Amino acid sequence: MGTTQLENVPEPKYWHLKTVLVDALDSEFEVGEILPNERDLAARFGVARATLRQALEQLELEGRLQRRRGVGTTVAPPRMGVSVGPSSGSWPGATGDAWRTVGCVEAAAPAAVADVLGTDADEAVHTVRRVRSMGGQSVATELLYVPRASVPGLPGDLTPADHAPAVLRELHAVELDGDDRAVELGSARAEDAKQLDRLPGAAVLVVTTRYFSGGRVAAVAVATYRADTCRLTFGDSGAMEITHHGQERHAAAS
Structure with missing residues (x-):
């Protein structure tokens, strides 16, 4: 050099x-x-x-x-394509969903998320953490926030291992009216950085998805993608995809 x-x-x-x-x-x-x-x-x-x-x-x-x-x-290695579009119009965890569930807790949502959900600031919601990998590398982590009111049939005596699957199963029984997404540049929080093998504060792409049912926001997913390996492209259909160096592709229409 x-x-x-x-x-x-x-x-x-x-x-x-x-x-x-x-x-x-x-x-x-x-x-x-x-x-x-x-x-x-x-x-x-x-x-x-x-x-x-x-x-x-x-x-x-x-x-x-x-x-x-x-x-x-x-x-850095060449970027790999990570499709975001195909999950549009379906609940998280649907068939073909590429995410892996790693846990679920009941805790108060961040203030901004609670405001979108219409829950009280100290109200506990089901918080499902999921991870997505490509080529053996974690490229994204997600927190899915589900209010108790969205899954009223959820049993009260769930074990930690059964918690996340039960929340997703109850969501799938609810009629989904639609969803929307917003994308912004952010900084990796400590837990997300650990999941993604990044340093805290590293640049990340944050994709926030609102899921609607019965005229209200029934769930919110906040997905954090590695900004050093991902860039976003938008197809004519409005579908969205994350691609890596030299692999320009469009997501299929939902």
Whole structure:
């Protein structure tokens, strides 16, 4: 990896440095290879470590680099397609759902979610945690919030192992009127970061889905996707898909 002088570059130093680093990644490094430490990189390019860190963070956000606990910064593998569209119009856990359930608790929902559900701030709701993997790697984690009123037939003596399956089963017995989604860039919370093998505060894509039944919001799912490996595309049908480097595809219509 060579050196460069950035003092007279008109654009921000970190942005130009990012371009130089991209050229180096394409020509000098293999997927999974560990980059030199920040001190060495900053010295080679004649920049402050803060400038270097900005460039690395941008490359991580764009999916070119990955920061891994106990390893360091590595060259990211090509992105894989992760379809979001096919689940539209069905309850979570329906046939073909690619998510894996890992647990369920009863606890108060975050204030913003409670407001959408119309529940009291301290009212416990069923909270199902699910994880989605591709190629042996966790790419997303989800919290599904289900008020007690949405699953009135749920038994009261469930074991921890039966809790999540029972909640999903009761949801499937309810008529689904429709759903909608919103997507935004966020920061990984500690538990989500652990599930996704990311550092807390890392950039993530947050997909919030509201499920409607009987004229009200019957459940809310908040799915957190790795922003370093995922980008969103929207098809003409309105279906949505997450793709990875070099694999532009459209989700099938629901």
